[in-house]
Amino acid sequence: MAKLAGTSSTLWLQRIGAWGSALALAILGASMLLRLTTEFTPDAHTLSVLPPAWEHATRLLHRVSASTVALLALGAVLRCWFDRRSGTAQIQPTAWIVAATVLLALIGPLTPGYRVAAITVLNVSVGLLLLMAFWWLRESAACGSAQRGPVDALSRWTLAAFIAHVATGAAASAYQMLDLRWPAWVHLASAVPCLGLMAALLIEKRRSRALPDSGKALEILLFMQLTLGAVLIWLDHRPLWLSFAHAMLSPLLAMALVSLIRRDSAAAASA
Secondary structure, X not given: OHHHHHHHHHHHHHHHHHHHHHHHHHHHHHHHHHHHOEEEOOOOOEEXXXXXXXXXXXXXXXXHHXXXXXXXHHHHHHHHHHOHHHOOXXXXXXXXXHHHHHHHXXXXXXXXXXXXXXXXXXXXXXXXXXXXXXXXXXXXXXXXXXXXXXXXXXXXXXXXXXXXXXXXXXXXHHHHOOOOXXXXXXXXXXXXXXXXXXXXXXXXXXXXXXXXXXXXXXXXXXXXXXXXXXXXHHOOOOOHHHHHHHHHHHHHHHHHXXXXXXXXXXXXXXX
């Protein structure tokens, strides 16, 4: 009976992690689309270039996804509370989910208007953390609490460098709306340590054992991200679809990176 209860709990956490990741991805996508299609008028007001129906649908998607994420965060907390005696590996990602959800709710009223670039950067960075926490929860539940391996220093530094790189990308986008171009060079410079750490992580994982599918997905997504980034630098006029595709590859890269790190640590623990 206890085993069946544990299996049921694991399935619930996997579902919460998967649905939460999908909703966090929708939140990030909606935020990116609204930001990329917003311009400042000469009288310092914001104007969306999206058709009104598209803008309304995008904002509705953002609101519904954010509200549902809060419910999923509560569900994850309750599930971990019921399983607290088993010492599961899902407590840490659940704590990150709650912290990110609360912070996003607090800065939400400050986000419209895009007048404070720091709020935009914080919104994107915390939104990415929310996605990674939900996906970490899903991967932890899939691996099982008995296979909780430590996260090595290289993995932690790679995660930190990646989040910092995404944050500089959000800053470049936010300041571009204010006709400031220098943050784009900071974003480009931050790619160097990020790529170096990702390459070192992939080499280390490939050397220790066969590279899993998440590692191969990371390589493909990284190549696509680099290609689109190079094209965006080369172009004088940047099409909306290209900027949006480049931005949306970052959350997918984050999920592949989390899968690689979490599943590799679980494999090392069970070896």
